[in-house]
Ligand SMILES: Cc1ncc(C[n+]2csc(CCOP(=O)(O)OP(=O)(O)O)c2C)c(N)n1
């Protein structure tokens with residue numbers, strides 16, 4: 062049964078709360094692992110923003126505030142599951158094993174994707190909103206036909222929830238009972254469009270209308286995110302069908318480095334959510350319940366620092382491919398329209414590699 | 417050691433330039449990797465640029481206010497070792513800042529309502545004009561700031577019959593104005609007797625829009641604490657102190673006047689058609705500001721204040737015209753210096769500038785001090801009049817209500833006119849009722865026939 066309210070296992074103050082249906086199954090070390098993931102991904106994200114401000118990336122989509130929504134599910138996934146992300150899923154990519162420098166290639170405009178989707182069983186980011194949900198359902202239907210005990214999981218935002226693609230994917234997932242988990246990170250904003258105009262009802266209620274369960278989770282509570290996702294994935298793998306998880310969260314930073322959120326939202330709103338920081342509450346739990354020493358947290362900070370510097374070095378050392386190669390991997394096979402576009406670029410003189 | 421030049425990056429996908437807002441470093445400073453260097457403002461955002469190098473600043477290639485080209489030198493560094501090698505002690509940019517200089521929302525100037533097609537401020541939003549509708553006044557509130565909700569054929573019907581659709585109370589679902597509503601209004605009737613209860617357009621669930629309270633967000637009624645204490649800081653503190661000072665030292669008195677501002681509205685509508693004035697926003701406030709400066713030229717005593725230390729009335733022959741503005745931080749009153757020197761277009765341009773600065777949150781302290789006379793325009797909030805408190809340091813304040821259609825008697829006949837109510841509050845220590853009345857009547861005459869007043873000078 063789906064509870065009407067938000068599933069929360071850890072309060073913003075880092076105190077555990079009981080929930081009738083879910084409880085945390087993680088050990089202190091495992092929780093510390095989640096803390097480490099979140100702290101590292103936040104640091105890498107900040108370095109990426111700096112790199113963009115220094116002219117080294119064309120664009121960056123910050124993750125601040127949404128670390129728990131991604132690290133929880135990221136660690137609940139099995140290596141054999143397949144994930145279908147959008148542009149802000151750096152935390153998922155991290156958990157799937159994608160190297161940070163691979164995450165940045167698309168943002169440095171040196172690749173159409175950035176990594177080998179089959180290597181990590183994590184597809185390249187869909188920038189066209191909602192597209193990835195159809196891919197995920199298609200893949201999930203493939204799993205069904207292969208008789209495999211795997212699940213597909215896909216990620217989208219509150220804004221994307223209004224896309225036809227997303228709703229169509231709900232229909233297909235429901236009709237075929239596909240082993241797919243939909244994770245909607247409701248961060249309250251689709252660029253400057255507030256949540257209030259995306260849906261008159263809580264987003265997770267939508268699933269009921271399509272005929273599968275929906276559940277709302279405190280997206281800033283990594284323990285709850287982990288447990289809810291794990292159960293939904295387990296359920297999907299054994300033929301239980303799709304689940305929509307609405308991670309109720311907030312984008313603390315800008316939509317992307319091209320955006321200025323102070324133009325459309327008030328500081329006070331951001332402040333409210335800062336107090337619900339996903340990383341701080343886990344730290345507080347670790348300190349109080351597990352008596353974790355500050356030195357452990359310092360080690361993570363150091364590790365994150367090293368990774369950030371490594372990332373910087375890797376980005377600065379990236380080759381700049383011949384722009385004409387951007388046409389190479391659009392389709393696996395020859396495509397006349399792509400060839401036409403490629404030829405047009407050649408005629409315009411767009412070739413010749415680094416400049 | 418070698419020199420490295422940091423070229424101004426394109427921080428916003430396809431920008432060609434950015435303006436330097438503030439340098440956070442100076443020539444000779446030693447900086448570490450990712451240390452904030454400068455705030456630049458682009459067409460999209462004000463952003464902070466972190467240092468790509470660890471080293472010493474050799475040259476800053478521009479000054480605050482300079483527009484810099486993308487991909488041209490911004491800063492030259494002296495760096496040790498190889499150019500872009502990162503320094504070991506990098507600043508952890510905890511929360512990369514996007515901007516801090518723009519206001520959290522568009523400021524609505526008190527006196528600068530969102531102009532509609534007819535150039536008439538508000539009333540458009542007022543629905544509850546019928547007796548039945550007043551029984552449920554709150555029901556209309558959720559729609560008060562939204563556009564008129566109806567269908568094109570109904571809109572046309574109203575237009576063909578010379579009816580302002582916005583003045584028709586909507587009884588349809590969610591307050592939609594139906595054909596029957598318009599027909600009823602045309603017959604001179606009120607709203608339907610059994611008006612369907614209007615549903616609030618804000619869902620009960622989902623994130624709630626905070627309401628502003630002097631620069632603070634208030635939690636909604638249902639979910640907020642039963643009692644909340646907000647410490648006096650910032651605008652709240654300034655407002656509280658100024659108002660207590662004013663109300664406890666200035667013996668306030670007031671005079672009121674209703675004015676037929678139809679010609680003012682026609683003048684504005686005409687000016688909007690002028691190709692030479694394209695891009696210049698002219699509103700009722702522009703004309704009212706002009707009327708005020710004109711009144712001061714005729715009656716200098718109104719542009720004055722009481723100096724209690726010396727027991728003197730101080731008359732000023734230069735007007736720093738304050739305009740009360742409602743911002744996300746609360747009430748602020750920037751002023752236009754030497755407003756008396758401005759003509760209509762000049763006044764419009766100065767007001768535009770003032771509005772832009774308020775919206776951008778860049779109003780300086782100097783622009784808020786020395787006000788000699790203030791206008792507060794409560795019209796955009798949909799009210800008819802206000803009894804304003806005189807800001808300390810000046811002798812009078814003019815409150816302007818909404819410009820709205822109302823019955824008006826011309827040659828013993830009742831006609832529909834655009835009417836505005838004015839209230840002039842004055843310091844009775846130095847300004848008496850006779851002077852205040854003359855000033856207000858002068859302003860009223862100006863608005864009644866602005867073209868004539870402007871020509872007469
Ligand atoms: C089909 C489509 N329409 C519009 C866009 C432009 N766009 C990019 S991100 C975005 C907002 C998406 O908001 P949301 O789904 O809430 O995700 P968030 O950015 O908040 O993570 C929009 C409109 C797009 N990429 N694709």
Ligand SMILES: [Mg+2]
Nearest residue numbers: 218219250251
């Ligand atoms: Mg969103």
